[in-house]
Amino acid sequence: MERLLLSGNEAIALGACHAGLKLAAAYPGTPSTEILEAIAKFPGIYSEWSSNEAVAVEVALGASYTGVRAMACMKHVGLNVAADAFMAASTTGVRGGLLIVAADDPGIHSSQNEQDSRNYARLGKVPCLEPSDSQEAYDFARTAFQLSEEFDTPVLLRPTTRVCHSKSVVIPSPKLEPARTPEFRHEPGKLVMLPGAARERWHKVLERWEKLAAYTETSALNRVVEGSAELGIVASGIGYQYAREVFPNASFLKLGMTHPLPGRLLRDFAGRVKTLLVIEELEDFIEQSLRSQGIAALGKEIFPRTGEFSPDIIRDSAVKAGIISNAPAKSLPAAGLARRPPLLCPGCPHSGVFFTLSSLGHRSTLPGKKPRTPKMTICGDIGCYTLGAYQPLGVIDTCGCMGAGISQAAGMAKAGAAEKPLAVIGDSTFMHSGINSLLNAVYNQAKICVLILDNGTTAMTGHQGHPGSGVAATGQPAPRVIIEELVRGAGVRNASVVDAFDLKAVRAELRRAMASSELEVIIVRGDCPTLTRKRGRPRVISTEKCDDCGACLLIGCSAIKKSESGGIIVDPGVCVGEYCTLCQQICPKEAISESIGVAA
Ligand code: SF4
Ligand code: SF4
Structure with a gap:
């Protein structure tokens, strides 16, 4: 029997491949990025980095409409971007199986917020599967396609950081080869969501929901692990693994499908144990459902609602609540690991422009000199360059979500800000959603200065391609969208390009653009040193x-x-x-x- 040591992300990729996947689309984002990177290595599957998550879902949905199996992958906040497409997929349903992976980041290791993607499953009335290790990541990815086709629905797979990145053994099943020729059949009542058709479809979504609710009661995705009747635990995801470690004698209801929840199974389980706990990372999603059925359970009043779980956190919480009386030795972090603040890399093309902004904006002070009152308002965005917020640079004044910096700067200008606002955005984020904000700024004549930091890659997540990179998901050359041509084509009259490593030119261009009363775009171009690996004489x-x-x-x-x-x-x-x-x-x-x- 073949046994593979795979991360959760690799297992999802392999499970989808073994289910007969034909197309995968994604926008990179931690902790989900490696799923598409793994799929891109499989022959016979089309894979792409899409320009953003909404596009990825739309591409996958289009493929599904032709009858083939398709998937879209993203991190949790990507599902916010893709929410419209996600709801559209829920409403029309699918033809070929459609899997949407949204990887959550409890503890905010590499994100701008912490959110629980299961809430989207509730909103869209689609099934949600939660793997707790790599084997389940593999199995659930396979099962998702079969569920999707059986119930005419997209399926949401929600792994979390620890499942995505930890490795455990996977025993693969035989590969399926669904014999399908991509073919589009005209069916306006299903696929053209004019109000009349949409009303009909929504009834079908509700019917689908009833069928899924019946399915989950007996599905093998949910299972009972018999133990002591004194303590019963309902758990999902990585929380299940930790809870098994902390409460080895308890009974468990392990939920692999957390939406819809198996109401009868939950009631039966609750009736057989004296004390019932719910252990789930982030929101009280399962717990709310229990409460709505009048089932008494302890959950978020004991275990944290925010941050990533660990066996120690679960153990400490249970001891504090008097559920267990002793706390065995804690797991210790590996000795000798120094804590390091995140920094821009040596030779980073963002350093020069940030140093210049820092000096023009009075953010930096030479040792022994008095700090000056900051000048300039610099709206930031999501990428490596957000690190410019840290000292000694201190040049990012706002950062909330992808592509927002340009619009925020425009809003400040329109609100009458005394000083011309400035926006800083990377090339990949510009392609993702910054371009929409720039179109808006042109149309509404926002007098702002936009710096597009073009290092030719999506550096933060590990150098994935984007439309301006000239590299496809497979690593092969791809057509390259030239940013300055795109910017000028969008109607920007004043667009210039400067060398990121020519400090004099950067400073002169910044001074000129800030003094101008027009919308100005400066593309600051320089290679990412961790991509090119070029090393000169130190x-x-x-x-x-x-x-x-x-x-x-x-x-x-x-x-x-x-x-x-x-x-x-x-x-x-x-x-x-x-x-x-x-x-x-x-x-x-x-x-x-x-x-x-x-x-x-
Ligand atoms: S030349 Fe070397 S030391 Fe100087 S800023 Fe660049 S990477 Fe740092
Ligand atoms: S190397 Fe130059 S810039 Fe750095 S501390 Fe010495 S004199 Fe100042």
């Missing part, structure tokens, strides 16, 4: 010339640091040298130069 600081003024530290480059003796040095192991030279350009004493005798 810079070195002359101890004779350096007067320790600290100006070079204000770039925020992690290659520049204080030595043990107190002087400032460059770490030759990480400096990218002539592919950057930012520190060299700003040193007032010309103390920084190319190192001699160090191999490039």
Whole structure:
């Protein structure tokens, strides 16, 4: 029997592939990114990075309409972007099985908020499956397609960070090869949602709902693990694994399908145990359902409603509530791991423009000097460049959701802000949704300055392609949308391109654009060093010339640091040298130069 060690994301990809998947579309986002990366390696399946999550769902839905099996993947906040398409898919139903994966991020490891995607299943009246390990991730992905076709519905798969990224053993089942020729059949009553047809369809959605509610009562997705009648636990996702560890003798109702919930099964289980606990990460989703049926259970008054669970958190909460009396030894973090604040990488093309903004906007102060009152309003966006919010740069004043910075700056300008607002957005986010905001700014004549930081990739999630990158999901070359042409085509009259590593040019262009009374777009272009892997001759600081003024530290480059003796040095192991030279350009004493005798 084949046994594979897979992460949850790899298992979802393999499960979908073994279910006969024909098309997968995604927008990268932690913790979901690796699903499409894994699928892109399978032959015979079309895979793409879509420009955003709504597009991904629409592409997958279109494929489903032709009768083939399709899926769309995203992180939880991506489902907000895709909500309209998600509801449309729920209303029309499917032809080929349609799987939508929304990976939640409890604890906000790499997101702008913490939200529970199961609420979308409730809104859209679609089934929601929650795997608790890689085997279930594999099995549930397979089952989702069969459920989707049987009940004429998209299926939401909701893994969470720990399931996505942890590896465990998967025993795969034989691969299915559904024999299907993609074919579109005309059926306006199902697929054209004019009000009359939509009303009809919504009745069908409600009928579907009744059938799913009956199905979940006996589905193998939900199962009882018999144990002590003293304590019964209803659990889902990774919370189930932790709860098994903490309460080894309890009875469990393990829910793999958390929407719709099996009301009868829950009532039966509750009736057989003395104390009933609900252990689920994030919202009291299952607990609410129990409460609505009049079933007494303890849940969020004991276990946290926010953050990621761990066995220790569950154990400590249970001890505090008097459910268990002793707390065995806690798991300890691996010794010797230093905590590091997130930083822009050495040689990052964002460092120079942020340093310039920091200096023009009075955000940075040389050691020993008095801080100045900040100038400029800088609306940020989602990407590596959000790290510009940290010291010593401190140049991001707002950041909430994808593509919002340009619109927020426009709103400030229209509200009558005294100073011309500025928006900073990366190339991938610009393609995702920033372009809509720019069109709005052009149309409504917003006098703002937009900086598009173009490093040619979706760097934050691991260098995935986007329409401006020239690289497809498979790694093959793809047509490249040229950002300046797109911007000019959108009606922007003043659009310029500057080299991200030419500080003089960046400063001059910024000053000009901020002084102009027009909408200005500056594309600041420079390669991401962790993508190109180019390493030049590292810079070195002359101890004779350096007067320790600290100006070079204000770039925020992690290659520049204080030595043990107190002087400032460059770490030759990480400096990218002539592919950057930012520190060299700003040193007032010309103390920084190319190192001699160090191999490039
Ligand atoms: S290397 Fe230059 S910028 Fe850095 S502390 Fe020395 S004199 Fe100042
Ligand atoms: S050249 Fe200077 S700023 Fe650039 S990576 Fe090296 S040390 Fe950092």
